[in-house]
Each structure stands twice: as structure tokens, then as C-alpha cells.
Amino acid sequence: MCRTVDLHQAVLAKNDTNAVELRRTLDDRGTTAVNLMSSPGSGKTALLEALLSRAAAGGTPAAAVTADLATENDATRLARSGAPVRQILTDGLCHLEAGMLRGELEGWLPEETRLLFVENVGNLVCPASYDLGETVRIALASVTEGEDKPVKYPAAFGLAHLVVITKTDLAEAVEFRREDFLRGVQQVNPGVPVIETSARTGEGVDALLAHVLRAADGRETHTPVLARQHEKHLHHHHDDDPVADHTHAPAGAADHSHAPAGVPDHSHAPAGVPDHSHAPAGTPR
Amino acid sequence: MHELSIAMAVVEQVDDALRERGAERVPVRSLTLRVGELSGVVPEALDFSFGVAAEGTVLADARLLIETVEGRARCGSCGRDTATGMPPDLWCGPCSRAMNLTGGRELEIARVVLDDVRPDDAGERHGDDDAPGVTGAQADAAADAPARDKEASHVPHR
Ligand SMILES: [Zn+2]
Numbered sequence: 001m002c003r004t005v006d007l008h009q010a011v012l013a014k015n016d017t018n019a020v021e022l023r024r025t026l027d028d029r030g031t032t033a034v035n036l037m038s039s040p041g042s043g044k045t046a047l048l049e050a051l052l053s054r055a056a057a058g059g060t061p062a063a064a065v066t067a068d069l070a071t072e073n074d075a076t077r078l079a080r081s082g083a084p085v086r087q088i089l090t091d092g093l094c095h096l097e098a099g100m101l102r103g104e105l106e107g108w109l110p111e112e113t114r115l116l117f118v119e120n121v122g123n124l125v126c127p128a129s130y131d132l133g134e135t136v137r138i139a140l141a142s143v144t145e146g147e148d149k150p151v152k153y154p155a156a157f158g159l160a161h162l163v164v165i166t167k168t169d170l171a172e173a174v175e176f177r178r179e180d181f182l183r184g185v186q187q188v189n190p191g192v193p194v195i196e197t198s199a200r201t202g203e204g205v206d207a208l209l210a211h212v213l214r215a216a217d218g219r220e221t222h223t224p225v226l227a228r229q230h231e232k233h234l235h236h237h238h239d240d241d242p243v244a245d246h247t248h249a250p251a252g253a254a255d256h257s258h259a260p261a262g263v264p265d266h267s268h269a270p271a272g273v274p275d276h277s278h279a280p281a282g283t284p285r
Numbered sequence: 286m287h288e289l290s291i292a293m294a295v296v297e298q299v300d301d302a303l304r305e306r307g308a309e310r311v312p313v314r315s316l317t318l319r320v321g322e323l324s325g326v327v328p329e330a331l332d333f334s335f336g337v338a339a340e341g342t343v344l345a346d347a348r349l350l351i352e353t354v355e356g357r358a359r360c361g362s363c364g365r366d367t368a369t370g371m372p373p374d375l376w377c378g379p380c381s382r383a384m385n386l387t388g389g390r391e392l393e394i395a396r397v398v399l400d401d402v403r404p405d406d407a408g409e410r411h412g413d414d415d416a417p418g419v420t421g422a423q424a425d426a427a428a429d430a431p432a433r434d435k436e437a438s439h440v441p442h443r
Pocket of ligand 1 (some may be wrong): 360362364365382
């Protein structure tokens with residue numbers, strides 16, 4: 001004799017609960033978390049350095065948490081911007097989890113922090129599965145990594161609210177095929193804004209910071225197709241507005257979203273189309 | 286490889302769930318997971334990790350059954366309903382618009398099958414069915430389960 005117990009529990013339920021609570025705590029104090037994901041060597045730390053400096057220059061209190069398997073080099077680099085910086089050593093773990101971030105922020109994150117950048121572990125596979133309580137999730141790829149990154153790592157790029165290309169100053173030298181990259185992005189994450197940057201020349205850094213600030217104010221929204229099934233469970237923002245369609249970019253925002261040449265801007269769902277951004281009835285969770 | 290973290294989360298959650306039901310020492314015969322094709326989890330890696338994570342727990346001898354859920358999307362304009370493929374193509378070319386995902390991101394513990402139950406345990410079970418976080422269908426689950434297990438499209442060798 002045996003017995004079956006139906007559980008129907010999300011495997012990452014514990015992480016998701018932590019993420020929801022962290023997002024709420026941050027919301028309440030006016031802090032927006034930005035989760036940065038990329039492979040190692042994509043130039044994420046250099047870009048973050050530039051972002052922190054620009055934020056400081058523009059009077060936006062920003063802080064950063066950087067996760068690494070073992071060294072503290074990144075934190076040392078980032079601290080040069082003058083922003084509060086904290087290093088999380090994951091001791092070999094390939095990704096950050098919301099509970100780890102929560103624990104790290106407690107009693108440390110300065111009250112006035114407006115933007116909290118979270119530099120995830122350099123890895124495009126594992127971190128994609130973990131919501132960290134961020135409002136903006138950014139997937140980055142450098143021009144030196146090849147054009148097929150988005151389709152090779154569909155979860156990382158597919159779940160991003162924003163895709164950032166780094167090291168554009170090298171694009172010509174490495175013969176980066178921009179159109180191929182953008183086509184891949186469009187396939188896994190239709191309508192996601194793409195911003196091209198170079199930490200060395202400063203290209204795109206202001207645009208990126210401006211984009212993040214608009215997203216923090218809810219003026220710049222993109223909901224990835226891949227995220228829509230789960231979105232309403234994870235985003236505290238939407239709790240009071242359970243039926244709103246968040247897939248429409250606000251009017252006037254299109255000029256910032258760089259719909260790349262030859263790729264139409266698809267972030268506007270046509271009028272009159274029913275809202276499909278919610279999990280179908282009967283979906284467990 | 287985050288599958289090990291995931292396997293550990295699975296073991297912990299099953300353990301908690303059984304504890305809530307007073308069945309923490311009852312060996313688990315099988316454990317069924319639903320894994321979406323677009324969940325970012327590799328079934329083979331999860332299967333391997335599960336063996337490691339389950340060691341020394343009530344799940345140590347459990348057969349892991351993984352139900353793979355296909356990625357599917359539907360176009361809100363033309364109604365085309367299609368497999369997304371992997372990597373997914375979420376763009377309806379003819380309509381020039383994003384499709385809507387209808388499945389493929391699942392990552393859930395569907396059910397466990399426990400070994401022999403003493404009759405008095407069975408009595409206690411009914412109250413537990415109404416516990417928070419527990420779905421209603423347990424009562425008929427036992428009859429239902431064998432048929433559903435056959436649907437598993439990925440049954441690893443363990
Ligand atoms: Zn269509």
C-alpha cells in the first residue's frame with residue numbers, strides 16, 4: 001500500500017518568497033535594485049564603475065553589491081567611484097539567491113540609496129533562474145563574445161528587461177555583426193530595449209543610467225514574454241493592479257529603446273488585442 | 286551548475302512537506318518534477334544532482350520522474366499556437382508581434398509517492414489536506430497518479 005501526495009509547489013518557492021519580500025522592502029524605502037547578468041569578461045565591472053561615477057555626478061545616490069566566486073578585486077575597483085560597495089563571496093556557488101542578497105543588505109545599505117546595482121556572478125546560465133528582488137534585470141554581452149549569445153543563453157536574455165551591448169569601441173575590430181545579435185535578441189525577447197555602450201569612450205552610459213532611472217520610476221517598462229507567466233506573482237508593484245497590461249511601453253519611450261535598424265519596435269502591442277500577460281487560468285502556483 | 290541548488294531545494298521542500306504531514310520518516314518511493322523546456326534547467330544535470338542531494342534523506346531510494354513540459358506560445362492576433370522550440374522563437378513574423386507564452390517555464394514538485402502507510406496515519410491525512418499551501422486533490426490523487434506517471438516524457442534511469 002502506498003499513498004500519493006500532490007504537492008504542486010514551485011521548486012524555487014523559497015527564493016521567490018525572499019525576492020518578493022526584498023522587492024517590497026526596497027520599494028518601501030525608495031530603492032530600486034538592478035540585476036546585472038553576463039559571462040565573465042564581458043566588461044560588466046568597468047561599465048558598473050562608469051555607471052556609479054555618472055550616478056554620483058548626477059546626484060543619484062547609488063550603491064553596488066558584487067558577487068564573485070572567490071576574489072574581492074571587483075569591489076576594490078568599484079569602491080573607487082566613492083559609492084558604497086559590498087562584496088559577496090559565493091564560495092563557489094555559481095549564482096546569487098535572493099536570501100543571500102537580503103542578508104547582505106541588512107544593516108548595510110545606506111538609507112538614501114536610490115539605485116542598487118547587483119553584479120551577479122559571471123555566468124549566463126544559473127543566475128537567470130533566480131529572482132533577486134530586482135526591478136530591472138539587465139543581460140549584457142560584449143561585442144567580442146560573438147553574435148549568438150542571446151540564442152545560446154535564452155533564459156538570461158529572454159528574461160531581461162533591458163539588453164546592453166558592451167565594448168562597442170571594439171565592434172569594428174572584431175567585425176561584430178550587430179544585426180545578427182539583434183535578431184537573436186528579438187527572437188527570445190521581442191521588443192526588449194537594447195542599449196549599446198562602451199565604458200572606455202563613455203558611449204551609452206548616460207543613456208543607460210537614464211533608462212534605469214525611468215524604469216525605477218515605472219516610466220519605462222518592458223515585460224519579457226518569458227516572464228509573463230510568473231510576473232504577477234513576483235512583482236509587488238503589480239499587486240494593486242492585477243489586471244493591468246504592463247507590456248505597453250509608455251508613449252514617448254520608444255526613442256530610448258533603440259529598436260535597432262531594420263528591426264521594428266515591437267514593444268507596443270496593437271490596440272484591442274486582449275491582454276495575455278497573465279498566467280492562464282488553472283496554471284499552478 | 287545550479288541544478289545542485291535546485292535539487293537541494295527540492296529535497297528540503299519535500300522534507301518540510303512530509304514533516305507538516307507527520308510523515309517525515311516515511312520513505313519516498315517516487316518523486317515527480319515538472320520541468321519546462323524553457324526553465325533553464327537541464328533534466329540530466331538535475332537527475333545527477335538529485336542523487337547527490339537525496340543521500341541520507343527519506344528521498345534516498347526515491348525514483349525521480351521528470352515530466353518535461355514543452356515550450357508553447359500563442360499569437361494573440363492570428364491565434365497560431367505553436368511549439369516555441371529551443372532556443373525559443375517568441376515572435377510571430379506574419380503578425381509582427383510578440384507571442385504569448387502558454388507553457389514551458391514550469392519548475393515544480395508535482396507529487397511524491399510514499400511507501401506503506403499505517404491505517405491510523407491514513408486517518409490523520411484527511412485533516413492535513415486542508416492545510417495551507419496544499420492543493421485540494423489529494424483524496425483522489427492515489428487513484429489518479431499511476432496513469433499520470435505514464436505521461437512522463439523523460440524518465441531517467443535510477
Ligand atoms: Zn500571429
